[in-house]
Amino acid sequence: MGLKFSLLMVTALILGVFLGVEALGLSYLFGVIIPYIALATFIIGFVYRVVKWGKAPVPFRIPTTCGQQKSLSWIKQNKIENPSTTSGVVARMALEVLFFRSLFKNTKAQLVDGQRLVYQWEKWLWLGGLIFHWSFLIVVIRHFRFFLEPVPAFVRLIEKLDGFFLVDLQNVYLTGVLLLVAITYLFIRRVFIPQVRYVSLAADYFPLFVIMGIALTGILMRYFTRVDVVAVKELALGLFTFNPTVPEGISILFYIHLFLVCVLISYFPFSKLMHMGGIFLSPTRNMANNNRAVRHINPWNYPVKVHTYEEYEDEFRDKMRAVGLPLEKDGTEGEKEAATTKE
Amino acid sequence: MAKLPKPDQLLNIDFRPPKTGWTETPVDFRPGTWLYPGKPESLQTVGLPNPRQWSPEDEDWKLPENWKEIILEGLRERLGKFRSLQLFMDTCVRCGACADKCHFFLGSGDPKNMPVLRAELLRSVYRKDFTTAGKIFGKIAGARDLTVDVLKEWFYYFFQCTECRRCSVFCPYGIDTAEITMIARELLNLVGLNIDWIVTPVANCYMKGNHLGIQPHGLVDSFEMLTDDIADITGVQIELSFNRKGAEVLYIPPSGDVFANPGTFSLMGQLMLLHEIGLDYTLSTYASEGGNFGLFTSHEMMKRLNAKMYAEAKRLGVKWILGGECGHMWRVINQYMDTMNGPADFLEVPVSPITGTRFDHAKSTKMIHITEFTADLIKNDKIKLDPSRNDNYKVTFHDSCNPSRAMGLLEEPRYILQKVCNNFYEMPEETIREKTFCCGGGAGLGADENMEMRMRGGFPRANAVRYVHEKHGVNMLSCICAIDRAVLPPLMHYWVPNVDVCGVHELVGNALVMKGEKKREENLRFEPIRTEEDEDV
Ligand code: HEM
Ligand code: SF4
């Protein structure tokens, strides 16, 4: 259901731009107004979400330890998987964010002969995910070419490396293709692995379709229909310098591409895509396991009702005395008194 | 009680998800898979809400009238208190990497035992009431109303998670379903939904100092039985002291080890060791429980029970605290105690009086683990060991969930094992250390009425034991957890007969050469030791 719904939504969105631009001539709306709104939504929404998380306290230090702790001097600590210092945490986080360290641990459990569990090599999700994210990042960086004049050196450098391959005497950006391949893989696994399909929601398919749409229209524009790049750059620069104009003759494909990007970024803060911000804050990963060395403070720590030793001794005094346990209050006199008054 | 199916019947696991979507698939309260609810008296003892007689099989769970309000308000409060909860609700991408990491999923095939779906049980309700998308789009955004049926599902599945944290090792964002389960159980407790195997130990521990509710004189008697056994086996008479002011160290083992085999053997090993090195320590009858089932109830209950350790250490005026072999106990001590009940400024940084080693890694909490202490003794050659006394055993080691994934106590017990026995074999890489599999009975789920689920949850662990049993002839599964020692023996009996379970310090006790001991003919189980001379014959 989620799959169909998301596909329908994305199709409707594309149809919307098509009608809007081609039939109603709303190119200013789709070329200028919506991009501004989307960007504002993205920035405000993203900041709002991160600030909201950041404001929530971290009452306890709960790292998931994935290696040997720091204890005796002669036992080798795993300083990254079980960090006890800030630099260890930074290294752990860098590995997570840049290389998806935890996902790299993935295996696939399988019951063979109906009785033996075996754990098989399974790094495809890691590989697909990593390729997708890095390609996405590089594609985004390459797009700065449209927004900045002159084009910064690092953007040129990345372009050059990325466009290393020639096909039919034309530079093909590797990341553009990889992005599409990887996102398609992520989609396929979501549909074909029964368990993953079972847990998938519309919110899981939707970004996949949107990103697929973005990558597809991008590739079509670059290699097949040849959009008017000069005009596009004029539009982009105009947006970037708050001096928007809408040049004539930009193909509808571009408007679809741009609109899907707008959809993606304005959807971003309301969705699971916020994992981009969340991963940095995750307390099971970004805290040092120095719990016993440095006290962690819980800002809302409050006093609780406890059963004190005095109450305990009051209840068991006689029995404790009988087996010779030391007592705080011997209590024999008091009891004698009580006994006499009772009589 | 439900009849336990045979192992091959149990292994008929269907991993295909049902035809119906998970929100449309109702829970089947099949006997053998769930636990009896908390006794009203126990709830009353510790002041938990809504004490009453009820059963999960009943239609009417006798909830308070405004139960829904209570739960949603409780959720709102906790979202404000725990960043972890907010993040774990918001960031999951449902990639499924955690799915086949949970022992309950592997043993049951039930998709709601995939950590991701277990979390979605709560997340779906969270979406409905706390997110914009959920409020507007409802079902299509994965949101659903909190109904009685949802609540029942929570009860079933959040008491079918052993808070083992294995899933969190594999999740790219570190989403820890154990944390979600802990908070979900807090919410369930707000309306009186809990299980007796947790609440009654909590109540006992609160009033009497230990899970079984043993009174002070009974506790002293039980310890004396252990020292009598030690005297029979070694010829050495050990004097213990309880509640003694002015001792250097307060020693707190889990109470489970005082009363039931094979925990008793492990405790005997510890008592022998501490006697042999002449440590000036005391036991306490008031703080006679290392374990803390409050961890499985609520953060507040955890703090209430844990408070005794520092309070008693302060009253007795000891310098530092030594903790026994127990799993979840060490989650509490390592990750919560100092924050909750510290600062322990009345104690000193632990220093081993025998080796002079300063345990700086515990300089704030001032409590160290017995295997840290013993490893240090062995490393410094302070005790004499004869590992051949454990030659009857081919040993492997089960990492308990909490010391591995909430602490990282991996090498200390292994170092000890290498020194006290001659035959040690590791289970496969994917099933030990931080990737260790749960015993199937942690987090308060070690009851008898859910035996089928325990056997299912314990299957991945047992399967790895069987591997080394068949390959190397392993016949002894060692561990450092009292719950393990209670639940692993039936698990082994069911899946891998002929493998026994022991604490690491049982093997230490066997190997320990004591001053003035008689010739050891029996190990701590009163079984004959196969000595080298026997072999010569
Ligand atoms: C710090 C930056 C980021 C990190 C560390 C990160 C990490 C991850 C990881 C580990 C996964 C799970 C594995 C996978 O499916 O690849 C994932 C999934 C995903 N990420 Fe990111 N991500 C980041 C930023 C982004 C951004 C900017 C987007 C852009 C739209 C994005 C889109 C997605 C999508 C759509 C999925 C789900 C894939 C699926 O359905 O299987 N991520 N991310
Ligand atoms: S591994 Fe983490 S992100 Fe992936 S489904 Fe499980 S909890 Fe969600």
Ligand code: SF4
């Ligand atoms: S904490 Fe353990 S039992 Fe709970 S969902 Fe995760 S893997 Fe399963």
